[in-house]
Every structure is written in C-alpha cells, then in structure tokens.
Amino acid sequence: MITGEHLGVLAGEHWLFRGLDCEVRPGECLALVGPNGSGKSTLLRCFYGMQEPTEGAVTVLGGAPDERDRGFRRRVSALLDDSDFFAELTPVQHLDLVAGSFGVELDHDELLADAGLEERATVTAGRFSAGQRRRLLLLGATARPFEVLLLDGPERALDADGKEWLTTLVARAVSSGAAVVLATHHPPLLSSADHVVDLV
Numbered sequence: 001m002i003t004g005e006h007l008g009v010l011a012g013e014h015w016l017f018r019g020l021d022c023e024v025r026p027g028e029c030l031a032l033v034g035p036n037g038s039g040k041s042t043l044l045r046c047f048y049g050m051q052e053p054t055e056g057a058v059t060v061l062g063g064a065p066d067e068r069d070r071g072f073r074r075r076v077s078a079l080l081d082d083s084d085f086f087a088e089l090t091p092v093q094h095l096d097l098v099a100g101s102f103g104v105e106l107d108h109d110e111l112l113a114d115a116g117l118e119e120r121a122t123v124t125a126g127r128f129s130a131g132q133r134r135r136l137l138l139l140g141a142t143a144r145p146f147e148v149l150l151l152d153g154p155e156r157a158l159d160a161d162g163k164e165w166l167t168t169l170v171a172r173a174v175s176s177g178a179a180v181v182l183a184t185h186h187p188p189l190l191s192s193a194d195h196v197v198d199l200v
C-alpha cells in the first residue's frame with residue numbers, strides 16, 4: 001500500500017537519507033525515528049506527495065502520491081502540521097465539517113468524550129490549550145474514513161492521558177486495515193509498530 005524504493009533526499013550538499021527501502025501493507029504501522037533534522041518530516045512529505053525524493057520512487061495506494069488530487073486526499077489522512085485547525089470553529093463544528101465532507105455519520109458525544117474534549121465541545125478552538133488543540137487535530141484526522149494515515153509527531157503537547165488515547169487511536173487505525181506511518185518518539189507507539197526506520 002505504501003512503498004519506497006531506494007529513496008534519497010539531498011538537502012543542500014548532504015543526503016538526509018539515501019538508499020531507503022520500505023513497505024507498509026494494510027494493517028501495518030511504520031514508525032520513523034531519528035534526531036531533529038534527520039528527515040522524518042521530509043520522508044512523510046514524500047509519502048503525501050508534497051515533495052519529490054531526489055532519488056528513488058514512492059508509491060501510495062498503487063500510484064504516485066499527490067496531495068493536490070482530491071481522490072488521493074479522500075483516501076489518505078495526513079496530520080503533518082497544524083493547518084487543518086479552524087480557530088473560529090468549535091469541536092462540534094469541526095466534526096460536522098468532517099461528517100459533511102465525507103458523508104459519514106459521527107457520534108459526536110462519544111468521539112468528544114473519547115478525546116477528552118467533552119467540556120470544550122462548544123468552545124471555539126482558538127481558545128484551546130496546545131494539548132486540546134492537538135487532540136482536536138487528531139480527532140479530525142481519524143474520525144474521517146482513510147486507507148492511509150500519516151502523522152508527524154502526533155504526541156506533541158499531549159499529557160499522559162492524551163498519549164494513551166493517541167496509542168489507542170493508532171491501534172484502531174491499524175486494526176481497521178489502514179497503513180499507518182508516524183514520526184514519533186513515544187515508546188508505546190514504537191513498541192507496537194510493525195516496522196521502525198531509524199534515520200540516524
């Protein structure tokens with residue numbers, strides 16, 4: 001479902017990574033680790049079609065990834081930055097947007113309680129703390145249908161309960177048959193991953 005063959009990205013005069021092969025099948029999770037600046041976000045951007053590798057080829061769902069393609073975005077859920085955050089909307093309105101865009105029915109109460117946002121359900125998200133904002137972004141990325149899930153540093157700003165919830169979200173995504181790739185240093189996510197790529 002996701003393959004990378006001999007991937008390399010040249011950053012200026014030095015290779016961030018080179019000769020990287022990977023494969024993530026449906027129902028599997030690949031965790032990317034490595035120090036700051038080692039290329040984890042860059043590799044995720046290659047999987048989402050935001051950036052071309054300098055060398056090698058990426059295939060996602062049988063074709064070249066292209067974030068500009070609506071059909072691709074409907075099958076691939078990516079949380080790579082905070083851009084899907086609407087400060088003027090409440091969590092309920094965020095979920096309405098997801099439900100309307102994807103034509104799915106969502107149990108708002110259950111999802112918001114699960115995310116620990118039930119008391120913030122009707123507060124505009126611009127007033128949220130960093131961790132609440134991250135919970136809302138993760139909720140938006142996972143409440144919709146997807147076959148591939150790409151997450152960059154999903155544990156950022158989350159407290160212990162939030163990290164536990166995140167681990168459950170990823171486990172659910174994997175058991176529903178999605179191919180999941182995440183850049184993370186959260187030990188439970190690393191230990192449950194099927195593959196780990198260390199970008200050193």
Ligand SMILES: Nc1ncnc2c1ncn2[C@@H]1O[C@H](COP(=O)(O)OP(=O)(O)OP(=O)(O)O)[C@@H](O)[C@H]1O
Nearest residue numbers: 010011012016034035036037038039040041042043
């Ligand atoms: N095409 C490019 N040309 C020049 N520099 C690049 C290119 N692509 C990435 N870089 C640089 O390479 C580094 C890799 O950044 P990236 O965000 O992928 O690392 P990361 O492992 O996700 O880091 P962090 O753990 O800090 O989030 C950055 O310094 C980035 O500016």
